[in-house]
Amino acid sequence: MASSKRSLPIYGSGRYRGLSRLRDELLQSDLVSPIDVDPKDIQFARRLTVYRLMLMLMLTSVSFVLAEAVVVGGHLALTIVAGISALLIFATSVRLATRRRILIPPLFTVGLNITVVIMAIGNGADHHGLWLFPLMIALAGLLPIPVALVAGIISLIALVWVRENTANVEDIAEDAALIATWLISLAVMRLMTRQTDELADLALTDPLTGAYNRRYLLPQTQRNIADYQRYARLSTLLMVDIDHFKVINDKYGHAHGDKVLRSIVGLIDQRIRGVDMLFRLGGEEFVVLLSEVGAQTAAKIAEELRVGISRMDVSPAPEVTVSIGVCDVTQVNSADNWLKQVDEAMYSAKQQGRNRVVAVDTSKVPDPLIASNLPIWR
Numbered sequence: 001m002a003s004s005k006r007s008l009p010i011y012g013s014g015r016y017r018g019l020s021r022l023r024d025e026l027l028q029s030d031l032v033s034p035i036d037v038d039p040k041d042i043q044f045a046r047r048l049t050v051y052r053l054m055l056m057l058m059l060t061s062v063s064f065v066l067a068e069a070v071v072v073g074g075h076l077a078l079t080i081v082a083g084i085s086a087l088l089i090f091a092t093s094v095r096l097a098t099r100r101r102i103l104i105p106p107l108f109t110v111g112l113n114i115t116v117v118i119m120a121i122g123n124g125a126d127h128h129g130l131w132l133f134p135l136m137i138a139l140a141g142l143l144p145i146p147v148a149l150v151a152g153i154i155s156l157i158a159l160v161w162v163r164e165n166t167a168n169v170e171d172i173a174e175d176a177a178l179i180a181t182w183l184i185s186l187a188v189m190r191l192m193t194r195q196t197d198e199l200a201d202l203a204l205t206d207p208l209t210g211a212y213n214r215r216y217l218l219p220q221t222q223r224n225i226a227d228y229q230r231y232a233r234l235s236t237l238l239m240v241d242i243d244h245f246k247v248i249n250d251k252y253g254h255a256h257g258d259k260v261l262r263s264i265v266g267l268i269d270q271r272i273r274g275v276d277m278l279f280r281l282g283g284e285e286f287v288v289l290l291s292e293v294g295a296q297t298a299a300k301i302a303e304e305l306r307v308g309i310s311r312m313d314v315s316p317a318p319e320v321t322v323s324i325g326v327c328d329v330t331q332v333n334s335a336d337n338w339l340k341q342v343d344e345a346m347y348s349a350k351q352q353g354r355n356r357v358v359a360v361d362t363s364k365v366p367d368p369l370i371a372s373n374l375p376i377w378r
Contacts (some may be wrong), residue, residue: 122162
């Protein structure tokens with residue numbers, strides 16, 4: 001169903017897809033390039049808020065270590081590392097506050113901070129070990145659980161290593177409490193992430209079909225218009241309307257009408273790619289957002305969908321047909337205008353006898369370089 005396509009698109013398959021996702025999480029954590037992430041995404045907003053708060057805490061902890069290293073003297077390496085870390089964390093805080101862009105991703109800022117604190121502990125400043133408690137919580141709050149788990153294990157090994165010859169009962173008790181805090185944080189964040197995803201699904205998807213709902217359509221069309229204006233990335237909307245759907249409901253019952261809706265969504269969802277999106281506007285109307293596809297290719301896709309739907313087995317009802325409007329992003333200047341034009345194209349298909357595809361006339365020809373870079377639609 002369409003609900004299986006809610007994550008950000010990742011190309012490839014199997015082991016390579018997993019490595020790609022891990023790489024993105026390690027280097028980005030949904031925060032490096034907000035233009036590549038939906039700003040309304042709940043997980044993105046949560047991590048952004050946590051990162052702002054943790055940057056303040058990290059800057060404070062590094063500053064304390066740096067000040068003590070300068071005053072006490074004799075720890076040149078610690079002073080240099082702490083000074084560089086303080087500058088990078090401060091610059092990241094300023095950039096995030098002014099431009100909402102990340103200079104240094106969370107993995108590296110937290111990693112630098114933990115390194116500074118462990119170096120300070122290794123130089124005899126055991127009281128700085130208390131900073132590790134909020135920093136280990138930050139790992140769980142800012143990073144994906146697998147990454148936070150690995151980073152936490154490495155940090156704990158480093159802590160045990162620097163304390164190898166100086167550990168006492170108090171240090172062992174503190175380390176045990178630190179491990180417990182870290183593990184509890186991981187468990188809590190995993191639960192929160194799962195619940196947040198479930199709430200997002202409920203808020204953004206149609207409960208009957210699993211397709212995205214109208215609420216999610218407008219920001220996605222706005223985002224694709226911005227991508228076209230900034231990067232010349234093509235995209236196209238298809239407006240799909242089931243012909244004589246009221247007759248199906250009246251004659252065969254609403255339960256069978258719901259079955260028809262789910263069948264159509266299932267067929268479309270199997271045919272489109274993971275980067276494409278399917279929305280239910282309500283009733284018998286759907287919108288398909290095709291990424292990096294122009295009007296000419298989109299019209300062929302729409303025709304394939306029309307034929308495929310007409311061949312579905314929806315007994316005891318007779319053949320189900322759809323009318324489809326097509327409009328690409330080169331013809332519009334706003335999200336509302338885009339939806340209006342594709343809606344008018346769909347109604348034109350209705351007026352011409354239904355069970356057909358009508359595309360908005362392409363008055364603009366896309367840059368040949370753009371067209372040559374478009375992926376082949378499967």
